[in-house]
Amino acid sequence: MLSGVEMVEKHATVNTMLLRLQEAGHRMTSARRAVVEAVAGRERHFTGADVLAEVEDRTVGRASVFRTLDLLVDLGLIGRVHPPSGGSSYVLCPQDHHHHVICSKCGLVLDLPGCPIGGELEQQARSAGFRLQGHRLEYYGVCERCQEDS
Amino acid sequence: MLSGVEMVEKHATVNTMLLRLQEAGHRMTSARRAVVEAVAGRERHFTGADVLAEVEDRTVGRASVFRTLDLLVDLGLIGRVHPPSGGSSYVLCPQDHHHHVICSKCGLVLDLPGCPIGGELEQQARSAGFRLQGHRLEYYGVCERCQEDS
């Protein structure tokens, strides 16, 4: 069984993502399928425009692309990142709490499972009266391949 | 001397910021002064539009506001943050490496001196071949005052 699947899927597959959408009470439409297919398996960060470009020959409207991406973000299947270069883009996300390293040159995204947060700084914030809700942590660097290329 | 100054200034004052601009080889103009004055002393995050609104009665052009903000970011006097609610805004920054907690309700920004980063995750990124350049870490929560208000 499962012949051809040699790797553990770190990220949700197309089917898993569609299933999640349904479970969350959303209808399964061709627009959503198109967006999910355009997004699944990506290993770099991508923008709304990237996805739009990939699905527009399937006559999926601009709005539906953004609406579906929002949905996927809400479900935690993809996340938003903000490269220092500016702008915002999306990345596929594994389902547990994690962070990303993003290559400044090619946009490659690597998941870093686990979380170094929780110590002194959180304590400081709490003693200043904050009730913490979450955090955003992103690393930036240059990936192996891009270092070679330079 | 220095009568009236009872507090240690955590962030650069108007004069300090202007001085930095000059040191960096930039001219001292009224547009820049206006932007710096609009920005100094803020304890919440603010957007380009906020600053624009505050200086436009001084006939400072839209473009100059954004150009000056960029300059201040380059000099490290202010930083960009990306609230989960979306969008991007600026915060005053102390001069050393630090992070922020941001109140989701009122936008209050608190500096957290120091940095919890450096351990396991960086190691993972390095062993995956990344040459790290930096990171972005922001905490989100609700400040004391907003908890009371709710």
Add this chain to the structure above:
DNA sequence: CTACTTGCAAACTATTTGCAATATC
């Protein structure tokens, strides 16, 4: 069938650019 969802186009928001005029050094 019924309500959710869509595609389209227009509306928006936020920021950037081109350029002649201006002000700083």
Add this chain to the structure above:
DNA sequence: GATATTGCAAATAGTTTGCAAGTAG
């Protein structure tokens, strides 16, 4: 006086909205 910088207006980028038509459940 040379050049960095400006204000303005138009341009651009990216995303959102309003709505009649379409379609999944």
